[in-house]
Amino acid sequence: MSTKTFRVIFMFLLLAIMAIPAVAAEPVKIGALFSITGPPSFLGEPERNTAQMVVDEINKSGGLKGRKIELVIYDTQGDPTKANQAATRLIKDDKVVAIIGPSTTGETMAIIPIIEKAKIPLISCAAGVKITEPVKKWVFKTAQNDALAVARIYEQLKKRRISKVAILTVSDGFGSSGREQLISQAKNYNIQVISDETYGPKDTDMTAQVTKIRGSQAQALICWGTNPGPAVVARNVKQLGLKIPLYMSHGVSSKKFIELAGDAGEGIILPSGRVLVANFLPNSDPQKKALIAYVKNYQKRYKTEGDHFGGHAWDAVMLLKGAIERGDDTPAAIRDQLEQTKSFSGIGGIFNFSTQDHAGLTKDAFVLVEVKKNKWILVKE
Amino acid sequence: MTKSQRDIIIFTAFGLAVMITPLLLRGNYLLNVFVFIGINTMLAVALNLLLGFAGQISLGHAAFFGLGAYISGILTTRYAFDPWMAMVAAALCVGVIAFIIGFPILKLKGHYLAMATLGFGIIVYIIFNETVDWTGGPSGMSGIPNLSLGPIIFDSYMTNYYLIWVFTLLTMLLSVNLANSRIGRALRAIHDSEVAARVMGVNVRLLKVQIFTVSALISALAGSLYAHTMTFIAPASFGFNFSVELVTMVIIGGLGSIYGSFLGAAILTLLPEFLRVFHDFDIVIYGLLLIVMTIFMPGGLIGGFEALAAAINRRKEA
Numbered sequence: 001m002s003t004k005t006f007r008v009i010f011m012f013l014l015l016a017i018m019a020i021p022a023v024a025a026e027p028v029k030i031g032a033l034f035s036i037t038g039p040p041s042f043l044g045e046p047e048r049n050t051a052q053m054v055v056d057e058i059n060k061s062g063g064l065k066g067r068k069i070e071l072v073i074y075d076t077q078g079d080p081t082k083a084n085q086a087a088t089r090l091i092k093d094d095k096v097v098a099i100i101g102p103s104t105t106g107e108t109m110a111i112i113p114i115i116e117k118a119k120i121p122l123i124s125c126a127a128g129v130k131i132t133e134p135v136k137k138w139v140f141k142t143a144q145n146d147a148l149a150v151a152r153i154y155e156q157l158k159k160r161r162i163s164k165v166a167i168l169t170v171s172d173g174f175g176s177s178g179r180e181q182l183i184s185q186a187k188n189y190n191i192q193v194i195s196d197e198t199y200g201p202k203d204t205d206m207t208a209q210v211t212k213i214r215g216s217q218a219q220a221l222i223c224w225g226t227n228p229g230p231a232v233v234a235r236n237v238k239q240l241g242l243k244i245p246l247y248m249s250h251g252v253s254s255k256k257f258i259e260l261a262g263d264a265g266e267g268i269i270l271p272s273g274r275v276l277v278a279n280f281l282p283n284s285d286p287q288k289k290a291l292i293a294y295v296k297n298y299q300k301r302y303k304t305e306g307d308h309f310g311g312h313a314w315d316a317v318m319l320l321k322g323a324i325e326r327g328d329d330t331p332a333a334i335r336d337q338l339e340q341t342k343s344f345s346g347i348g349g350i351f352n353f354s355t356q357d358h359a360g361l362t363k364d365a366f367v368l369v370e371v372k373k374n375k376w377i378l379v380k381e
Numbered sequence: 382m383t384k385s386q387r388d389i390i391i392f393t394a395f396g397l398a399v400m401i402t403p404l405l406l407r408g409n410y411l412l413n414v415f416v417f418i419g420i421n422t423m424l425a426v427a428l429n430l431l432l433g434f435a436g437q438i439s440l441g442h443a444a445f446f447g448l449g450a451y452i453s454g455i456l457t458t459r460y461a462f463d464p465w466m467a468m469v470a471a472a473l474c475v476g477v478i479a480f481i482i483g484f485p486i487l488k489l490k491g492h493y494l495a496m497a498t499l500g501f502g503i504i505v506y507i508i509f510n511e512t513v514d515w516t517g518g519p520s521g522m523s524g525i526p527n528l529s530l531g532p533i534i535f536d537s538y539m540t541n542y543y544l545i546w547v548f549t550l551l552t553m554l555l556s557v558n559l560a561n562s563r564i565g566r567a568l569r570a571i572h573d574s575e576v577a578a579r580v581m582g583v584n585v586r587l588l589k590v591q592i593f594t595v596s597a598l599i600s601a602l603a604g605s606l607y608a609h610t611m612t613f614i615a616p617a618s619f620g621f622n623f624s625v626e627l628v629t630m631v632i633i634g635g636l637g638s639i640y641g642s643f644l645g646a647a648i649l650t651l652l653p654e655f656l657r658v659f660h661d662f663d664i665v666i667y668g669l670l671l672i673v674m675t676i677f678m679p680g681g682l683i684g685g686f687e688a689l690a691a692a693i694n695r696r697k698e699a
Contacts, residue, residue, distance in 0.1 A: 037664065039617075074657060080521065080615045082653075085414055088538075089654070092410035105520040106615035112523070113612050128520050171511060173519035180513075 027063075027070035028329050030055075030320060031090035033101035033111075034125070034313075038078035039201075042227065043103040046310030047125055048073055049302050050294075051100060054317040057297070064324050076102050080110035087111040091118045097331050100316035101125050105173055112139055121335040123319060125312035128177060132358040140338055140358045142315040142348055144273065146174075148363040149250050150181040152271040154189040156368060156379075157220060162245075166195035166218035168209055168233060170225035174251055175201075178224035194218055199229060210236045220244050226251035231260035238264040245269065250366065254307040258374055269379060271366040273308035273348050280378040286345045294347055311347030318346060388557055395553075395640070399546050403539055412538045414654055416610065419545035420603050421646035423552050425630040426639055427599035430556060432628065433637035434565060435592050436572035437487060438495050440624050441502030445597040447509060447619030448475045449604025451516055454525045454614055464528045468605040472598050479597030483590035502624050509616035521615030528609045541610045548606060552599055556639050568592060569637075633674055635681025644682045 032051050035044035055071045063069060072094045074086035083102050090096045091114065098121045102108050105128030112131075115122045115138050124131050127143040157165065167182050169175040175198070186193050195216040197209040210233065213221055221244055223233045230252045237246055246268050253272035258265050274281060278291035294314055298306030322344060323337035341360070344351040349365025368379040406412045424446055431437050452471035456462040462470070486497045509516050516522055527536040528544060535544045559565050570578035571585055579585050608614050626649060634645025652670065656663035678685030 075663075079617050080611070080613060081417065081618050084611060085410075085417065085654070088413040089410040092408065092413070106617055109521050109523045110611065110613045110615065130520065130523075171519075176513055176518045177520065 027068040028324065029070045029072060029094060029096045030317075031087075031094060031096035031099040032071055032073040032313075033076050033083055033086050033090070033099065033103075033107070034073065035078040035103040035107070036073075036075040038076075040078040040104050043125070043309045044075070044078075046307055047101065047103055047313035050298065050306065050310035051313040051317055053297060053301055054314055058317075058321060064321060064329075067329075069321075072096060076107055078104055078107065080107050083107035083110050084114065087114050091120055096120065097329055098123070098320055098334050100313060100320070105131060105177070108139075108141075112136060115139060119335075120331045121320075121338060123316040123338070125309075125316060128173070135356060135358050138335055140319070140353065140360070142312045142319070142346065142351075142360075144250070144348055144361050144365045145359060146177050146181050146249075147185070148361065149271040149366055150178065150185050151363045152366045152368060153222060153247050153269075154185060154191060156269070157191060157247075158189045160220075160245075162219045163190060164192050164194050164217050164219050166197070166213040166216055166221045167193055168197045168199065168206065168213065168221060168223045170201055170229050171198045172201045172226075174226055174249075175224050178249055178251075182222060182224065199225075199233075201225075201229065203229065204232060206233050206236050207240065210240050210242060214240055214242050218244060220247060222247040222249075224249045224251065227254075227256055228260050231257060231265070234261040234264040234268060250308065253369065253376075254309075255305050255376075256307075258371060258376070261371075265371040265374070267371060269368055269370045272369045272376075273311055273365065274367055275306065275308045275311050275347050276376045277367065277369050277378040286343075286350065287347070290345055291347060308347065315344075315346035315348050315351070319344060319351065385561065388561065391640070392554060392557060395643075396550050399550060400543075403542050411654075412542055414650060416538065416541050416545050418643075418647050418650045419542070419549040420607050420610075421627075421630060421650050422643045423545075423549045423603040423606075424600055424627050425634065425642035425646045426549075426552050426556050427596045427603070428627050429631045429634075429637065429639065429642045430559065430568075430592055430599075431596040432631050433635075433642075434560060434568040434572060435589060437589060437593070438491075438628070439498040439593075439596070440495050440621070440628065441498035441500075441505070442596070442600055442627050443619045443621070443623040444502040444505035445475055445479065445600035446604040446607070446623070447505060447614075447616070448478070449601030450608040450614045450619070451509060451522075451604075452601070453605035453608045454522050455515060457526050457609075458522065458524055464526055464609050468528075468602065468609070471605045472601045475601035475604075476594050476598040479594045480590060483593040484586075487586070487589045487593060499621065499624070502621055506616060506620050509619065516616070519616055521613055523613045525608050525612045525614065527612060528606075535610065545606055545610065548602065552602075553639050553643070560637075560639065564588070564592075629671065633671065633681060635683035635685075638681065638683040641681050641683035648682070 034048045035041055036048050051071060055069050059068045076083040076086055090099055100123045103125055105126040108124040108126045108131050116136060119138060122139050124141040125143055127146055129145050129147060131141050169179040183193055195213050195218055199206050199209055223230050230248050248268055248270040250272050253270060253276050274287055275291050278295055281288045295306050319338060319341060323334045327333040327337040339353050339355060341351055341353045349361045351360035353360045369376045370379050403412055428442050431439055449471045452474050453467045456467040456470060457464055489497050510519050527534055535541055567583045567588055570583055575585050630645035630649050631642055635641030652667060656666055659666055
């Protein structure tokens with residue numbers, strides 16, 4: 001054998017040796033769609049950060065059955081058209097086995113037809129009831145339904161013997177969904193909505209609406225919106241000397257709200273995921289360990305506090321991890337395993353999926369929290 | 382070769398290129414992006430008729446696009462209209478709306494016209510958001526049926542591509558012809574000087590309203606096509622940002638150039654796809670590219686290419 005042929009053979013052998021580990025370590029590709037920029041960036045940014053953090057943690061501790069996870073993230077800017085293009089790209093070009101996100105209900109609804117046709121499991125991080133009702137075969141979600149948050153507030157109002165409420169909701173997707181639930185559930189708790197006001201997402205003064213509510217017989221005010229609107233409402237309520245209890249939605253359950261509202265935030269009660277009050281939870285709470293670890297790790301990596309929006313992405317990634325560990329990593333196997341997920345303790349709550357329920361949470365996913373001395377504390381019930 | 386012969390050759394070549402593109406992109410996600418390029422081209426060409434030829438700005442064209450989409454969506458999902466009929470109804474409806482608001486709005490000039498059209502766009506956007514019972518509000522409207530023609534249902538990327546591009550090519554053909562006609566010349570006269578145009582016997586007021594109506598009608602048609610291909614619509618797609626994006630497409634491509642509008646639409650739709658590799662910096666790079674293009678090619682891409690070709694010719698001769 002001449003040296004030349006020998007060299008060629010040797011090189012091929014070398015190549016073959018190098019190629020073997022490369023094949024074995026082929027990563028599991030998971031797609032992610034978040035509104036990192038655009039109006040819903042307050043959702044998309046913590047979600048993206050969290051997803052990246054969780055995936056890095058999984059990869060560092062050995063990956064999924066020895067394979068690394070590769071997270072392909074695209075920004076959808078809150079726009080259904082962009083979500084459609086990005087989802088198509090994830091499916092056709094990146095060939096992902098599952099997708100997490102998008103951040104908003106509109107974007108999720110926009111890509112459901114593509115998802116169902118491509119038969120790729122989707123775990124949405126948006127809250128809209130429409131996403132999982134009626135149940136779609138390939139679509140799951142981790143964000144708590146607004147209906148559960150409303151039920152939590154009404155339960156407490158009933159205990160406090162309050163029967164006449166005023167509602168003040170923001171005119172965007174979050175607010176209109178909340179308004180719908182507040183009105184439709186009221187009669188189940190013998191509560192009357194006697195004042196129904198709205199404000200625009202960019203309004204900077206709600207004195208007019210609050211003055212109107214002050215003139216009504218309302219015994220409590222429920223404000224439904226995301227930052228910064230509700231903080232303005234809180235300040236207007238204080239300025240106008242309105243003395244009735246003020247309730248808000250989980251849309252403002254973050255430290256940011258207390259910063260924005262200042263002293264006016266004192267005494268405001270709202271339903272929230274447990275992440276906000278992780279330290280106050282009894283040790284028997286099954287979520288406590290994961291919650292404290294999440295808050296700590298997020299703080300360490302991003303220098304700000306992890307909130308429950310980021311938690312939706314944490315839940316989505318961990319649900320996928322569980323599904324892939326239990327079964328195969330084909331889209332169909334992942335879907336089947338997801339559907340069988342039982343008592344998974346996440347950030348948003350304890351998930352139990354079934355063929356009839358792809359949202360998986362009950363109203364226990366929410367606790368009531370109150371602002372006391374510029375801190376969130378757990379309301380004892 | 383006369384100008385009209387040249388136009389026919391260019392259009393045929395362009396049409397052929399469009400028709401064979403899917404064969405080169407087989408199964409690629411870019412096919413879906415090209416569907417949106419088709420829709421955006423239609424919109425950019427429609428806006429170019431108004432902005433490039435007649436010299437009238439509109440910062441509210443996303444509203445016409447949205448109205449087309451929503452009228453189509455509401456008629457098909459709530460009143461069981463045939464999608465094609467809904468499309469015709471939507472286009473006519475929007476045409477009438479544009480004709481009515483055109484008279485007062487187009488009396489305005491410059492900044493005031495920009496403000497008025499912007500106001501119209503915002504009002505329509507608010508209506509989409511607030512009339513929840515009709516439009517589904519901010520979280521959108523789903524279940525809009527696909528278009529179908531006999532046995533063909535336009536529900537795949539491939540079929541959608543041909544559906545959209547047939548309409549886009551027809552729009553371009555119409556616009557090229559319009560530009561070369563008496564009306565096109567009258568519009569360009571208005572662009573340069575309304576007084577001079579009026580002195581030459583052009584009915585300036587009516588013509589502006591007419592071209593505004595045609596432009597809105599084509600935008601509505603694009604909206605209907607969008608609704609029936611996406612099968613889902615939400616107000617976020619029809620906001621002020623998109624109106625500005627459309628104006629950018631027209632200006633980047635070249636005012637008054639039909640193929641320029643295609644280039645503008647293609648670049649603004651494709652660029653973000655290619656810039657995704659830069660992750661968080663994609664928006665910055667995107668913005669920089671747009672600034673560079675407007676500074677160094679004030680006549681748009683088509684104008685820039687022409688200037689480049691002329692410069693090369695001059696050098697050859699020298």
